[in-house]
Amino acid sequence: xxxxxxxxxxxxxxxxxxxxxxxxxxxxxxxxxxxxxxxxxxxxxxxxxxxxxxxxxxxxxxxxxxxxxxxxxxxxxxxxxxxxxxxxxxxxxxxxxxxxxxxxxxxxxxxxxxxxxxxxxxxxxxxxxxxxxxxxxxxxxxxxxxxxxxxxxxxxxxxxxxxxxxxxxxxxxxxxxxxxxxxxxxxxxxxxxxxxxxxxxxxxxxxxxxxxxxxxxxxxxxxxxxxxxxxxxxxxxxxxxxxxxxxxxxxxxxxxxxxxxxxxxxxxxxxxxxxxxxxxxxxxxxxxxxxxxxxxxxxxxxxxxxxxxxxxxxxxxxxxxxxxxxxxxxxxxxxxxxxxxxxxxxxxxxxxxxxxxxxxxxxxxxxxxxxxxxxxxxxx
Numbered sequence: 001x002x003x004x005x006x007x008x009x010x011x012x013x014x015x016x017x018x019x020x021x022x023x024x025x026x027x028x029x030x031x032x033x034x035x036x037x038x039x040x041x042x043x044x045x046x047x048x049x050x051x052x053x054x055x056x057x058x059x060x061x062x063x064x065x066x067x068x069x070x071x072x073x074x075x076x077x078x079x080x081x082x083x084x085x086x087x088x089x090x091x092x093x094x095x096x097x098x099x100x101x102x103x104x105x106x107x108x109x110x111x112x113x114x115x116x117x118x119x120x121x122x123x124x125x126x127x128x129x130x131x132x133x134x135x136x137x138x139x140x141x142x143x144x145x146x147x148x149x150x151x152x153x154x155x156x157x158x159x160x161x162x163x164x165x166x167x168x169x170x171x172x173x174x175x176x177x178x179x180x181x182x183x184x185x186x187x188x189x190x191x192x193x194x195x196x197x198x199x200x201x202x203x204x205x206x207x208x209x210x211x212x213x214x215x216x217x218x219x220x221x222x223x224x225x226x227x228x229x230x231x232x233x234x235x236x237x238x239x240x241x242x243x244x245x246x247x248x249x250x251x252x253x254x255x256x257x258x259x260x261x262x263x264x265x266x267x268x269x270x271x272x273x274x275x276x277x278x279x280x281x282x283x284x285x286x287x288x289x290x291x292x293x294x295x296x297x298x299x300x301x302x303x304x305x306x307x308x309x310x311x312x313x314x315x316x317x318x319x320x321x322x323x324x325x326x327x328x329x330x331x332x333x334x335x336x337x338x339x340x341x342x343x344x345x346x347x348x349x350x351x352x353x354x355x356x357x358x359x360x361x362x363x364x365x366x367x368x369x370x371x372x373x374x375x376x377x378x379x380x
Contacts, residue, residue: 002100002108005159008246009296010094015101015113017108022179027156027216028243028255028277029230030265034284034306035237036149038064038126043098043230046153046322050215055207058119061234062229069125072152073118076200077269078259081293083110087271089297096301098273099161099198111195117329120259142283148283153229153236154201154214155268155276158178162213165196178277179216187211197270217315224347231305236323241303241330243277252331254318254345264302266295281306288351310338317343317358325354334358 001014003009038176046062063072069078081087087096097240099110129145156173160180164328170186173179182193182202189209193202202213217227225231227238241255249256258265258279265279280323282291282299284306291299309316317334320343336342339359345354365379 007098007159007273007275009267009275010095010098010273011092014273016159017100019376021173022158022245022306023144023173023175024276025176025183025242026158026178026245027221028241028279028282029153029227030239030255030258030279030322031151032237032281032319033148034281035151035235035322036064036151037235038066038149039234040064041232041234042151042238045228046214049228051212052271055205057213058122059203059205059212060122061203061303062153063122063152065152066126066147067150067286068130068147069246069296070150071124072122073114073200073224074121074124075118076114077198079112080198080272081269082272082291083112086289087293089121089271092297094271094273094296098271099196100159100164100273101278105316109165109196109325111161111165112199113195116198143180143285146285146287147295148286150268150280151202151229152199152268153278154180154216155199155274156214158275160272161274162193162198164192164371165192165193174218177216177218177221179218179221180213181215182211182213184210184212197271198274199276210276211290221328226328227324229328230323230340233323233380239322239329241328250331252319252327252333254332257314257318257332262305263298264315266298266302268294270296286310313338313341317341317356320356321345321354324356327353328337 003019004013004015005016005020035317043062051059065218084102102110102371113154129147131145133145156179164380168186168188170183187210193211194204202211204211205220230238230240244250249260251257251261265281267276267279282295284300284303288300330348331346334343341358343356344352347353367379368375
């Protein structure tokens with residue numbers, strides 16, 4: 001039996017197994033897809049921290065895929081999209097069915113369990129573009145053959161499919177921060193969470209015969225630090241923080257600002273119905289239809305905002321805060337103009353933890369250094 005809950009991402013009530021129960025604050029991530037170089041430093045940082053044990057070899061709680069041809073596990077999203085069928089939006093309201101509402105007779109959630117072979121190629125499709133690059137062809141704007149990198153972790157959803165599916169009630173969502181965890185003492189390895197999660201971020205460990213998933217680096221988060229995938233990101237594409245309730249966002253909260261005020265950061269496959277808490281700034285050189293399928297009807301506007309980010313000092317200042325500190329930034333402000341201003345980040349007590357310029361300073365050095373008697377090849 002299900003109840004009706006409100007899902008603000010699809011702008012309507014939907015069916016879910018349990019009543020609506022939102023945490024005091026919600027752990028959330030924002031990824032800027034346009035800055036990712038697929039170096040996989042985030043993946044290795046997560047692997048070293050959490051999944052280096054026996055039986056965890058195939059577990060990549062963090063992975064970076066090349067879209068449109070990359071998947072881990074194989075076909076994780078196209079398979080559930082095909083099962084889900086027509087996904088229609090009317091304005092900003094999703095009028096298709098979620099995975100809870102499209103469940104087959106006798107089941108609570110639409111899903112599937114990947115085959116063992118589906119987990120064998122985490123880098124399948126890497127750097128493969130959407131179409132053949134023809135002889136003498138060259139890249140134009142917008143790109144004709146295109147690709148982009150999609151960063152993926154557990155979404156620590158507001159309405160987790162894994163939690164709803166678990167017959168043991170081994171999966172729970174923390175009230176203090178919304179992080180979703182699996183109680184290893186209660187888990188019996190039935191793999192219903194693996195079947196249910198459309199993002200396939202709950203994984204079965206044969207060695208222990210239990211399921212495991214991303215734990216949002218909660219020991220560090222509890223001490224005020226961002227997660228390992230965020231801290232170690234070379235491209236500075238990631239931001240971790242706490243999102244307010246959808247109906248009471250704070251404009252000085254960097255996560256709230258990008259999600260609820262600028263609406264430039266969007267959820268991945270909101271039509272699944274889980275109200276995920278990982279958000280993406282969509283890629284700007286991808287066809288509008290593809291972005292819309294991944295990120296919903298707000299994708300076109302988000303791309304337009306990103307293209308004009310230099311015209312908005314508050315937005316550009318916040319984007320400069322990505323990757324600038326290992327501490328969780330709970331509030332921010334921007335002072336000065338785009339050329340000479342700065343962005344400031346503060347912790348939960350209002351203490352300044354970071355200050356970054358809106359425009360990186362460029363220092364030109366003399367080609368010949370008389371004091372060192374050397375000629376410089378690079379003067380910047």
